[in-house]
Amino acid sequence: MIRRIRTLIVKEFLELRQTPRLLGLILVAPIIQLTMLGYAATTDVHHVPILIVDGDRSDRSRELIQRFSASPHFTVVAEADNPRAADRALASGQAWLAVVIPRGLQAALSGRGRPQDAEVQILADGTDANSSGVALAYASGLVNRFNAELAARQGVELAAIDGRVRVWFNPELESRNFMVPGVIALLLLVITANLSSMAIVRERELGTLEQLNVTPLGRFELILGKLLPYALVGFIDVLLVMAVAVFWFEVPMRGSIGLLLGGSMVYLLCTLGLGLFVSTISATQQQAMMTATFFFLVPMVYLSGFIFPIENMPRIIQWLTALIPLRYFLVIVRGIFLKGVGLDVLWPQFAALGAWGITVIALAAARSRKRV
Amino acid sequence: MRRVWAVAVKETRQIRRDRRSVLILLFLPAFFLFLYGYALNFDIRHVALGVQDRDGSPESRELIASFVRSTYFDIVANVRSEAELAALMDRGEVRAVLVIPEGFAVEVRRGDVAGVQVVLNGDNANTATTVLGYTNAVLSHASVTLGRPPQVRIIGVEPRIWYNPELRSTLFLVPGLIAYISMITAVVSTALSIVREKENGTMEQVRMAAISMPAFILGKTLPYLVLSQASALLVVVASMWLFDLPMNGSWLDLSLVLAVFLVGALGSGLLVSTMADTQQVAFQAAMLLAFLPTFILSGFIFPIASMPIGLQYVTAVVPARYFLTALRGVVLKGLDLGDVAPQVAALAIYAFAVLALSALRLSRRPA
Numbered sequence: 001m002i003r004r005i006r007t008l009i010v011k012e013f014l015e016l017r018q019t020p021r022l023l024g025l026i027l028v029a030p031i032i033q034l035t036m037l038g039y040a041a042t043t044d045v046h047h048v049p050i051l052i053v054d055g056d057r058s059d060r061s062r063e064l065i066q067r068f069s070a071s072p073h074f075t076v077v078a079e080a081d082n083p084r085a086a087d088r089a090l091a092s093g094q095a096w097l098a099v100v101i102p103r104g105l106q107a108a109l110s111g112r113g114r115p116q117d118a119e120v121q122i123l124a125d126g127t128d129a130n131s132s133g134v135a136l137a138y139a140s141g142l143v144n145r146f147n148a149e150l151a152a153r154q155g156v157e158l159a160a161i162d163g164r165v166r167v168w169f170n171p172e173l174e175s176r177n178f179m180v181p182g183v184i185a186l187l188l189l190v191i192t193a194n195l196s197s198m199a200i201v202r203e204r205e206l207g208t209l210e211q212l213n214v215t216p217l218g219r220f221e222l223i224l225g226k227l228l229p230y231a232l233v234g235f236i237d238v239l240l241v242m243a244v245a246v247f248w249f250e251v252p253m254r255g256s257i258g259l260l261l262g263g264s265m266v267y268l269l270c271t272l273g274l275g276l277f278v279s280t281i282s283a284t285q286q287q288a289m290m291t292a293t294f295f296f297l298v299p300m301v302y303l304s305g306f307i308f309p310i311e312n313m314p315r316i317i318q319w320l321t322a323l324i325p326l327r328y329f330l331v332i333v334r335g336i337f338l339k340g341v342g343l344d345v346l347w348p349q350f351a352a353l354g355a356w357g358i359t360v361i362a363l364a365a366a367r368s369r370k371r372v
Numbered sequence: 373m374r375r376v377w378a379v380a381v382k383e384t385r386q387i388r389r390d391r392r393s394v395l396i397l398l399f400l401p402a403f404f405l406f407l408y409g410y411a412l413n414f415d416i417r418h419v420a421l422g423v424q425d426r427d428g429s430p431e432s433r434e435l436i437a438s439f440v441r442s443t444y445f446d447i448v449a450n451v452r453s454e455a456e457l458a459a460l461m462d463r464g465e466v467r468a469v470l471v472i473p474e475g476f477a478v479e480v481r482r483g484d485v486a487g488v489q490v491v492l493n494g495d496n497a498n499t500a501t502t503v504l505g506y507t508n509a510v511l512s513h514a515s516v517t518l519g520r521p522p523q524v525r526i527i528g529v530e531p532r533i534w535y536n537p538e539l540r541s542t543l544f545l546v547p548g549l550i551a552y553i554s555m556i557t558a559v560v561s562t563a564l565s566i567v568r569e570k571e572n573g574t575m576e577q578v579r580m581a582a583i584s585m586p587a588f589i590l591g592k593t594l595p596y597l598v599l600s601q602a603s604a605l606l607v608v609v610a611s612m613w614l615f616d617l618p619m620n621g622s623w624l625d626l627s628l629v630l631a632v633f634l635v636g637a638l639g640s641g642l643l644v645s646t647m648a649d650t651q652q653v654a655f656q657a658a659m660l661l662a663f664l665p666t667f668i669l670s671g672f673i674f675p676i677a678s679m680p681i682g683l684q685y686v687t688a689v690v691p692a693r694y695f696l697t698a699l700r701g702v703v704l705k706g707l708d709l710g711d712v713a714p715q716v717a718a719l720a721i722y723a724f725a726v727l728a729l730s731a732l733r734l735s736r737r738p739a
Contacts, residue, residue, distance in 0.1 A: 043498035119528040126536030129544045130414040137505035147526040163511040170494035
């Protein structure tokens, strides 16, 4: 039995070698994707372009403007006298935020002018709701700190409650630390499920499946021999991507590498099994690719919590996400990388993945029954 | 022209015969939109909050109540010890924990600054930043109600949000989905349709037939252009109906922007097909060249301004970037064609470049 499987594995690798472009994609694509995602997939908001309309032109207003230009969150792209300039800048996208300082700010602050002149208006372009929300929070935080400082100069303590915030797991709030471990899970799914979805359908298209059927190869031997080469490829990808994550992106690795590798094995069971299942329900390679990508991979990527938090989704869709193996593996990868937790916390995820993998492989085997 | 038409008719027949592909081209966009439009958002509500009240005073209960009243937080756990706090955070059952120390009420009544501690799960930096903002807002509000009102005049902030006053992330993401979905259908369908001819060996027949390469390509892509334009407009209409996406600009401008973008997308598919010999390679290459940049580098989800400068230059060759700016401009901001002219020009240049490049590759290399 071992000999028969080994022969099949050798055959699969020979075929892989004959498609050098595919091999290149398997090894190069993960690195390109990881670099792109690692650098670009940031929801951090830096250098928000802002426009400042200074209607006061006083020491106080200049001090406030100076705070904005000194902040790493903002880049002052223009200053204007006329609030109308804000309309144009927001419409054209030149600025995301416009800070309008009213005439009489300094007077109002010293208690001489009208109190309503102490209201600074912040206009925000709401089209990018996420970034604008964060930028608005930064801006009002900045004004609050400036207020506290102004009050302190007069010997007054502004806040009655002082909240000291301790951020765990990712103290600098770098979204990269969250995204990069997720990419490992994502890439494994995309690469191994795609490859294995081709595995049987290609033989069917080429007509070589009949030949395989007349060999003494059993059903499980066929599946095992087909999957092992891709499991190996997937495992190499895991190591490759993990090395880049830790050494290049310097994502903290707080947990056990062994546990992560173990988790990857269980996860590979799911992704390869999924591909195989798609393979058994498709007649052509094109169908297999489209089915795998559009009906399984893309929904899984979006609904797994890779980018969009599951807790923000409607309740029904939250239940739906329970069927997605990527969801569990994301918790495992991020838990091990960032939180350093072990099996005592992650066992439900391991169990879910294992059950999913066994189910899908059993389904695929039942459907294939060698007639495939 | 008659020949172009003949190829188009043949291609349409072929599309019709492949039921699953038609299904994917026509209904998948709608399905995607429906699912993702509801599922994808960054609007954070119901933050799971744990509370450790070591003071147990009316003041501390009032502070906790102000978190609940803000409607942003749901209290899910009463934390009794540090160990329990750590366990809740590890398992991800709470996003934040409010720790009110003993003596909180005494300090508040004395008029001193009373300290509280907030432990925040930072693993998802985006969510954490938003939660941090909520927390600060609740605390400064409670500062005023629990403590004394400030004795000095301070600068007030009056935010005004344009184009999307409730800051619904759906309005921002749906245009991105439209771009993403159109790109997928356009690139994949063209790339595969031409590589399929190569794989089946029918490309030789085409070369021998009395039809020039440009005419053949035009005929091949025409049905897909019509199909993608129809499906993209359908998606736009559906998003207005389902997600209250406003239409502040003109439909004509929108269709025009869409058409220029789609020609570029079909061109990308063509280019991929000239580089790939098998459908498998074509598909993988299409994923790498078209989807990933559209997903990551277009400003669909991740703001381009936050990327490293080097990558910002790379985004200049991603057509979806211009399409998104134009689409959001027309739909949300009500801009007209003149305002988005730079974006449309960039899209046209991209379309011309990929079409020229693939024509070059096709004519240079007789199969």
